[in-house]
Amino acid sequence: MSKAAELANLIGNINAGGGGVNRNVIINGAMNVAQRGTSTTGLGANGANYSTVDRFYTYANGTAGRFTMTQDSSAPDGFANSLKLDCTTADTSIAAAEQLVLAQVIEGQNLQHLNKGTSSALPVAVSFYVKGNASATYMCALIDNDNSRMSTKQFSVTTDWTRITINVPADTTGALDDDNAGSFNLNFYLHAGSNLTGGTYTASTWGASTDANRAVGISSFFDSTDRTFFLTGVQLEVGQNATEFEHEPLERTLAKCQRYFQYLPSGAVGRWNSSTECEVGANFPSVMRATPSTSINPNDNTVNIFRMGISVNPCTVSAVDASYLSPSGGATGITVSATSSTPSSGDVALYDTNGDSEVVFLASEL
């Protein structure tokens, strides 16, 4: 995009109520934060799955297709990372209910400036960079979960990085809830059966969120194990035209991501209740969207939980309790199945990850 065109878009968006800093409501659109790791294989089973790159999840239903999701270093100029999906098991017999979606959900309270559902509603511009192993057509759908409405637009993928820009008109129907629930989904439909493809395609027009219209005319990501799909530079902003991607410092993106997912921070202090259970209190580095669920990293469940007077006490964590947590922190009970010493009830406990903090998941995803 030329500088003149960029300036014209920016001015146009400012006049339309957008522009400026903090204009991108997509979090981690440059795919720079991947707290859960950089590669997950064997994805594609039924259900939603947050893997690798933060804030983006995949949802699969009914398909035998499987894929690997990675944070990849292939990226267009100005970017260091992309999200890559790599088909590892093809599925060319597509049943009606099958689907594969890559998506991000956005809180309603972060979308109030769109004035959606009012006479002052503003247009939205969606932009992103895509690449694949071969030509393909997929669908980008902006879905209003609060009012069951959507606007869809097909886009083409080639073997070169291409920037897609989509202009979504203002929608004077259906106000978005001003809360911390998910009001918008930005969905990328990559594989779908007739339940999602059998309807009518209407480009960039708000209407009822009819399942059959969500993925009309798309290719199938699972048609060959050669298939790849790369995505980065995702931006959703108020305005009549897409502007250049808004880059931000890594620590700022990380803090935004930690509102939805983080690890129990090292340094939490408490006491041992028995030789196999302790309670520790922690302040989270970022206040989370809601009280988080807790789980254990299946690939790394060993930490040090010091007891007073014992310098090192490696433990295998077997359970972590979310009962007394809050969005900002609180106490959590940690059950260990193995320790190198035998703590006594009342011993001071210090949760120390010994530089490896990726053990206890805290999740308040949408």
Place this chain on the structure above:
Amino acid sequence: MNSMNITQAQYHQINSVNVSIKATIDGTVWSVPLDPNNTHYAEILKQVKEGTLTIKDAE
């Protein structure tokens, strides 16, 4: 988020009060707080209401 695949759910009690739910969601075991803003808890309640999930009593 789209529907989750929840295969098991059981209350966890402290001092005879339900304080969280241990649930297997999309293949991962989670301790889920009783916070209606928590997406896991909201989905558990939704599936219980639809009759597709039962939360076992605490042991």
